[in-house]
Amino acid sequence: MKITSIEDLRKIKEEAQKRAFLREGKAEYKVTVHMGTCGIAAGARQVMAAILDEIAKRGLTNVLVTQAGCIGLCDREPLVSVEKGTERVIYGDLTPEKARQIVASHLVNGHIVGEWVIHTER
C-alpha cells in the first residue's frame, strides 16, 4: 500500500509500533505464566495459548506475556501472575477458560478476579 500523506505515515508508524512494542519495554501489565514441569503437566501451555489468543482478539498492546519456572506451589498449577508496577497478583488452579476471563476482567477492565487469587504482593 502506498503512503500518500504524512497522516498515512503516522498511522503506519502507530501500527508498526504496536507490533514491535514488546521490544520497547513499555507496557502496563506483565503476565507471567509459570512453566515448570509441574505447570506444563497441569496445562500451563493451554493457559498460555488461551491468554495469547485472547490478547490477540482484543488487540491489547499494553501487555507483555512471559514465562517463568515453578514457584513451589505445584499443587495449585497452572499459575499465572499479573504485575502492574509493584503490585503483583497470583492466580492459581487455572483453566484456559478462566485465563480468558482474567484477560477480560483484569487486563482490560482492571478488576482483579478475587475468587481465583491465591496470593498478592505490593
Next chain:
Amino acid sequence: MFYRAHVLVEMTSGSIALGAAQLKEQLEREIARLGLQDEVKVLETGSFGAAIPSPFIAVYPDNIVYAPVSVQHVRKIVEEHLLKGRVVKELLFIGERGRDVTAFIPLSPMAKEKRVVLRNCGLIDPLNIEEYIARDGYMALAKVLTEMTPEEVIEVVKRSGLQGRGGAGFPTGLKWEFTRRAEGEEKYIVCNADEGEPGTFKDRLILEGDPHSVLEAMAIAGYAVGAREGYIYVRAEYPQSIRHLEVAIVQARERGLLGERILGTSFSFDVKIRRGAGAYVCGEETALLESIEGKRGEPRVKPPYPPQRGLWGKPTVINNVETLANIPPIILNGPEWFRGIGTPTCPGTKVFTLTGNVNTLGLVEVPMGITLRELVFEIGGGIRGGHGLKLVQTGGPSGGTMTPDLLDVPMAFDTLPRYNSALGSGALTVIDDTHCIVDVVRNFAEFFLHESCGKCTPCRVGNRRIVDILERIAKGLGTLEDLEKLSYLGHYMKATAFCGLGQAAPNPLLRCLEFFRDEFEAHVREKRCPQGICAMKPQAQPKKTLRV
C-alpha cells in the same frame, strides 16, 4: 496474532560467516518442534556493535542476550528459555542471572557510547520497512517535504556542523549548498559505500543493520539540492549490504517513499545501486564517479569539484554512508541537539571499528573528542595478551598513525592533523609491541603498491620504490642512506601525487620513520630486528608478517 516474544538473530556478513544462517534455521526448527511458532517470532537484525559478540540471539521482552551462540546451543535456549522461561545462564551475555525471566533489563550500549548513526542497528529487522517506520523512520523525510524549503534543510545541516564521515571531514551542509547553487536542471546524489580502507567496516554494518536510514537521507539530500536521482556505489564484496539495500529500495518504492510523488507531494526521487569491482581508488569520489559512468576508475582533475561537475558532468553531492545516516536524526531533533554531542568544533559522534590486537572487536559509536586511551583501554578492553601498545593506525593505512604519546589527544577531524595524524574513516587498527615497525610499514606500503591506479608517477613508482627499500632493510641490506631516501620519497609523494590516496600513502611511513627512528636504525646500523621478525638475511623470507 499476538507474539509473546520476539527472538532476534544477528544476521550480518560477519555473523553469517560464524554460522548465523544455520542458527536461525535451527531456531525455527526447534520452535516449530515444540509448537511455539504462533507465540514466538523469529526476526533478523543487524550488528549491535562491539557491545555484544557475534553471533547473538536477543530475546524480547525479556531483554536477554545470548552471545556468542552456536547451533548446538539452540535446543537448550528454546527448551529452557522460550518454553519454560528459565534463563540459560551459561550462555547469558546481558540480562539478570536469576532463575526465571522476571526482571526486564533494557538492552543498552556500552558506557561512553552514544548512538546516533547506530540507533537502530541490532534492534530492528532491517528487512522490514515497518520496523524502521516504528522508530521514526521516514518522519524526517515527511517533515522536510511538508514543512521545510530546500534552503531551510541546507541551513539545518549547515548549522548542525556535520562533517563528512568518509575521512576528509568536509562540512556536509556546504557541499549541499554548492550543489544547490550550481547551475543545471539535472543533479545527482551519490552515496559512497565503497568502503575499502583495511580495517574499516562501519558502512557495511550500517547498510546491513539499517539500510533505510541511508535511503531516507538520500531522498532528503535530493530534495535539498534539487536532484531526482541517486546512486549508491557499494563494493561487490558486500553482498549482504547489497541484498539489504535491494530489499529496502523495493519496500520503499512499494510504500511510495521512493519513486514518483513521494508522500503525495510533487517531489520524486529514486535510488539505484552500482557495484564496485574492488578497486581501492574508487573510494576516491571522482574515481567513483568515473566508475559509475562505466569508465576505468581513475581520479579526475579537481577543480571542478563534484558539486560543480560530478556524475555525467552534472552537479553532484557525494556523501559517505555514515554521514547520511546522521541526517534523519538531525532533521528531527534539530541542529542544536547535534551540536550538543561531541566537541564545539567537531560535533556529533563517530563510528569506530576496533580491530587488531585488542580484546573487544567491532563497532562502537562514541562522541567526537573521545581519547584513544578511552577507546583502546576502556571500550576495547586493552591489548590482547597483556602486551604493550605500539601504535594505532586510525582510518586505515591512508589515515593517521597514533603512537602511544598521543593516547590522550581528543579524537576529532580538527585536532588530529595538529599531530600529523588524521581521523580518517574510523578504523582503529591496534598493533601491539611484538610487531616490528619495518614489517608494519612494509605491509601498508605493499597495500598501496597493489592498489595504486597507475595514473600518476609519484604514486605508481614511489610506492614500488618504498616497498623495494623496505624489503632491503628487512633482509639486513639497508643503509642509513635508505632511511633518508624513504623520507625523501614520502615527502615527494605527499607533495606531488595526483589524488588524495597517493598523497596519503606515505603518511604512516613518515610518521613511523620519525617516532620509531631507533628501530629503523637498529635494522640498518646493527643489522638487527629488535622484535625478531625480519629475517635480516639476504635470501630468507620474514618469519611472521603482519596482516591487517
